[in-house]
Amino acid sequence: MTSPFRFQIEARDGRARRGRIFTPRGEIRTPAFMPVGTAATVKAMMPESVAATGADIILGNTYHLMLRPGAERIDRLGGLHRFMNWGKPILTDSGGFQVMSLAELRKLTEEGVRFSSHVDGSRHLLTPESSMEIQRQLGSDIVMAFDECTPYPADERTARQSMELSMRWALRSREAFGDRPGHALFGIQQGSVYPELRAESAEKLTAIGFEGYAIGGLAVGEGQDQMFGVLDYAPGMLPEDRPRYLMGVGKPDDIVGAVERGVDMFDCVLPTRSGRTGQAFTRRGPVNIKNARHAEDPRPLDPDCSCPCCAAYSRAYLHHVFKAGEIIASMLMTWHNLHYYQELMAGLRRAIGEGRLTAYAAAFHAQRAEEDIEPI
Structure with missing residues (x-):
């Protein structure tokens, strides 16, 4: 019998793969970009509008949802x-990254992380077991193992200790996840x-x-060159027949470079956060709509865009x-x-x-190098 969750590679070009993830709630075309729906909403968007952009899956945040309104x-x-009127697949992160970056008075032990909520100061303990239970209550289709996101920079000894802790937590996450047909860990x-x-972590x-x-622990301040340096070898260490997800990435050129290196899935707050702060992504690079040069410009952000x-x-x-x-700006x-972002992913596929x-990536970089159209 075919598993209700499976990954099929349909084409390859160098290290890049085009494929499809099959879930009971629908197919995810890869390479895929997942818009971030932190608190059960992709900010400034209706769910129907998110789907209309071409998104097959979105991401929810365990940390934020467990604190408000609560997974129960x-x-x-x-x-x-x-709850959020989204019928397609949802991936939830484990909460570990947000605990490290947002929580106050956190204490890391072998058991898990004790922390004070940034919302109301209440005390919580998040462990591999409780993260699996919270994500089960949320009902997400793809669940992330509980891990510690290693800070950057980290010396080799610190990085090893962090990695080994995450691997022990990964085993506990697997055991706590149990048998959940149609859901993936x-x-x-x-x-x-x-x-x-x-290599040791992958093994x-x-x-x-x-x-x-x-692939965790990247996009944490190391810069694109170092990130690509890791991606030159890290994806190939992971099983060939399973999807590979680069967490928290990223800018359009980060995504193109990572796809060339064998990554299948991405998420990032950048397109939504930038939209709220006045930055648009276009084929010719970013446009800052706050600039006075746009005040009397009757042209669209991108004449080749159909949004x-x-x-x-x-x-x-x-x-x-x-x-x-005005809210309509966001x-x-x-x-x-x-x-x-979804047009970029469709073009890559x-x-x-x-x-x-190779030709697609070269044209992508050449057009971005032209920069924005001349002011009127």
Whole structure:
């Protein structure tokens, strides 16, 4: 019998793969970009609008949802999909990264992490077992193992201790996850920028066995060159027949480079956060709509874009509503950015399928180098 969760590679071009993840809630075309729905919403977007951009899956945050409104409440109300009116797959992170970056008075032990909520100061303990239970209550389709995101920079001894703790937590996560047909658990490779630690982490994770594997501990300040240096070897250490997910990445050129190196899945707050702060992503690079040069510009953000923002609204209008603090500015800019990201992923998938990824990437970089259109 075919598993209700499986990954199928449909085409290869160099190290890049085009494929499909099959879940009971729908298929995920890879390479895939997952918009971030931190608190059961992709900010400034209706779920129908997120789907209209081409997104097959979104990401939810265990840490934020466990604190508010609470996983038990979401469970009583029918799970996260029903709660937020999203019928397609959802991936939830384990909560570990947010505990390290947002929580106050946190204490890390072998058991897990004790912390004070940044919302109301209440005390909590998050462990591999409780993270699995919270994600079960949320009802997410893809669950992430509980890990420690190794800080950067870290010396080799610190990175090893962190990686080994994450591997012990990965085993506990696997055991606590249990048998949940139709749901998948992903392990997370750690090891900072040290190849031998990455290799050891991949070996331990593979021995435990997961439905997919993430590359963690990157996009934490190391810069693109070092990130690509790790991605030159890290994806190849993970099982060939499972999806590979680069957590928290990233900028459009980060994604193109990571796809070339064999990564299948991405998530990042950048397109939504940038939309709310007045930055648009276009084929010719970023556009800051706050700049005065746009105040009387009747042209769209990107003349080659088919999103609702570019189809009907001018740079001048976007400049005005952003300056006026109108909510529609965040809505239109976010829709455009998510549409751009999904068009980028569709272009990468087509290029891999047609065996022309190198040419696609070269054209992508050349067009971005031209920079924004000349002011009027």
